[in-house]
Amino acid sequence: MTLAGGLTRQDVERAQEDPVVFAEVMIGDPLFAHQVEVVRSEARYRVICAGRRAGKSHLYAVLALHRAFSRSGSRVLIVSAGETAAKRLFAEVASMAKRPLLGGSAVDETTSTLVLSNGSRVECVPASQKAVRSAEADLLIVDEAGWVGQDVWEAAEPIIAARPGSRVLLASTPWEPVPGHFFRQMWRSGMDAPTQWLESWHWPSSVSPLFDAAWLQWKKETSSPDYYQREYLAEWTESGGSYFPAQELMAAVADYRxxxxxxxxxxxxxxxxxxxxxxxxxxxxxxxxxxxxxxxxxxxxxxxxxxxxxxxxxxxxxxxxxxxxxxxxxxxxxxxxxxxxxxxxxxxxxxxxxxxxxxxxxxxxxxxxxxxxxxxxxxxxxxxxxxxxxxxxxxxxxxxxxxxxxxxxxxxxxxxxxxxxxxxxxxxxxxxxxxxxxxxxxxxxxxxxxxxxxxxxxxxxxxxxxxxxxxxxxxxxxxxxxxxxxxxxxxxxxxxxxxxxxxx
Ligand SMILES: Nc1ncnc2c1ncn2[C@@H]1O[C@H](COP(=O)(O)OP(=O)(O)OP(=O)(O)O)[C@@H](O)[C@H]1O
Ligand SMILES: [Mg+2]
Incomplete structure (x- = not known):
């Protein structure tokens, strides 16, 4: 039998099982090789240290929508560092959800929630203890995790433990607000010794096939070396000469509206x-x-x-x-x-x-x-x-x-x-x-x-x-x-x- 858009029932079944097929068939943009690696990983915690424009948001949206469309009643929670980032990310997810083959979903802009006709929900929230404390999720995605407070992470962990089979994806450009911050620690550990629980990847900006060498060269010329190294090479730097040391800045940060x-x-x-x-x-x-x-x-x-x-x-x-x-x-x-x-x-x-x-x-x-x-x-x-x-x-x-x-x-x-x-x-x-x-x-x-x-x-x-x-x-x-x-x-x-x- 052929469904809308020339899809066969078999296509839909494969898309439900596999996010890689889902991206190709339902979204219409196949994942890039570096994204496929992460999607195919069986690890319960997946951690990416990434440069700008490496394809993080796109991956979140695909994973979130795949989970939501393929299993009814799913809960996906996407936590961003700050209000502005949460809104931007929600716009990206909501726009992907409008792809013709995906069918019905309702968007609530004020709460940044996407509700599907199968009862699944995708929610984008700024990092705050309050936002994560009462939440439940089958898939928890934390964007710019390096900027998320240790306390918020600790508050979020039980919500994962409470749902059997739930998965976590953390991604960020390198940033260590306090020594021993969870993002750096987990990333390091998943790089050094990946297990069925935890696996990590390193994505410099150049990992994307859309990568433009001339653009990167321009960024190199117009950024401070330290900023460039972190933002585009996705490498950790120990900049001693900063006028505002990271830890001093982060001590002044609060989650307010x-x-x-x-x-x-x-x-x-x-x-x-x-x-x-x-x-x-x-x-x-x-x-x-x-x-x-x-x-x-x-x-x-x-x-x-x-x-x-x-x-x-x-x-x-x-x-x-x-x-x-x-x-x-x-x-x-x-x-x-x-x-x-x-x-x-x-x-x-x-x-x-x-x-x-x-x-x-x-x-x-x-x-x-x-x-x-x-x-x-x-x-x-x-x-x-x-x-x-x-x-x-x-x-x-x-x-x-x-x-x-x-x-x-x-x-x-x-x-x-x-x-x-x-x-x-x-x-x-x-x-x-x-x-x-x-x-x-x-x-x-x-x-x-x-x-x-x-x-x-x-x-x-x-x-x-x-x-x-x-x-x-x-x-x-x-x-x-x-x-x-x-x-x-x-x-x-x-x-x-x-x-x-x-x-x-
Ligand atoms: N699999 C894909 N197929 C087609 N386009 C893609 C894919 N992955 C990413 N892109 C495109 O590449 C660009 C960068 O991707 P994305 O916005 O996901 O990166 P990012 O790492 O979130 O970037 P930023 O650092 O700006 O947050 C976007 O224009 C996005 O649409
Ligand atoms: Mg992004």
């Missing part, structure tokens, strides 16, 4: 904008004082804790569109549907170097039109002084335990890629290699930090409006997982920016 601009209700923030002219992304990063409901009062009686309430990266977007978006995010006048307001941006710093100048001018014009002012907008030159101020403030707050960072691998990688340079006099400064791309998020954060006051200003939280359960950074800062900014204009100061003559 960003506050989208359409729910910001005029919340106070400062912002940095990095234009993506020469590189690939425009970036906007907001910094606010954190409404911690005085959870950290004993530790910081006189100082607010800061955090990033919202950040956005826009790839391949004309800068006029990105300007519109920035103006929308920072629009404090009621306009969002039912009179909601965006953020109030006390200061907004935007890169003015070279091609940035017309963009900043246009940003001012648009702000005057929509906000009725452009006074807080500053065009800045990315000089060593500005970097010293912005990154210096960030580093100080991180070291004091007064900065909370989102679990956002790309931001953390970019910060970690900044190296230090010894000055002849014995001082130290942040190295600013001109050729290094991929620092759009770090740059935008640095600009916002240049208007943050790091000294004690008192804290007085009168009534906390942050919601959700209390979470913690590994450094011990407490916050609710749906935090909101504090209204403390004194926490910010006119940006300590440099102008063109400021370069030292």
């Amino acid at each position: 960003q506050l989208p601009p359409d729910e910001a209700r005029g919340a106070l923030a400062v912002a940095g904008v990095d234009w993506g002219f020469r590189r690939d992304a425009n970036a906007l990063v907001l910094v606010s004082a954190l409404d911690d409901g005085d959870l950290n009062l004993a530790r910081f009686p006189d100082e607010p804790v800061f955090y990033i309430p919202f950040l956005e990266e826009a790839f391949h977007k004309p800068y006029a569109d990105f300007i519109e978006r920035v103006v929308e995010v920072g629009d404090p006048t009621p306009h969002w549907g039912q009179g909601q307001q965006g953020y109030t941006l006390r200061w907004l710093l935007a890169e003015e170097n070279g091609v940035g100048e017309p963009a900043v001018q246009q940003l001012r014009q648009r702000a005057r039109a929509r906000w009725g002012r452009s006074t807080g907008i500053r065009g800045v030159w990315t000089t060593n002084r500005l970097k010293a101020n912005g990154y210096g403030a960030l580093r100080l707050l991180i070291q004091q335990g007064r900065m909370v960072l989102p679990r956002h691998p790309e931001l953390l990688k970019q910060l970690h890629a900044l190296t230090t340079e010894m000055l002849p006099g014995g001082g130290m400064r942040i190295a600013v290699p001109d050729n290094v791309g991929h620092d759009d998020l770090a740059d935008a954060l640095m600009q916002a930090m240049a208007s943050v006051r790091t000294n004690p200003i008192g804290r007085w939280t009168d009534r906390s409006e942050s919601l959700g359960e209390v979470v913690s950074t590994t450094g011990g800062v407490l916050l609710r997982n749906r935090p909101v900014p504090l209204w403390r204009p004194e926490a910010f100061t006119a940006p300590r920016a440099g102008d063109a003559s400021d370069d030292w």
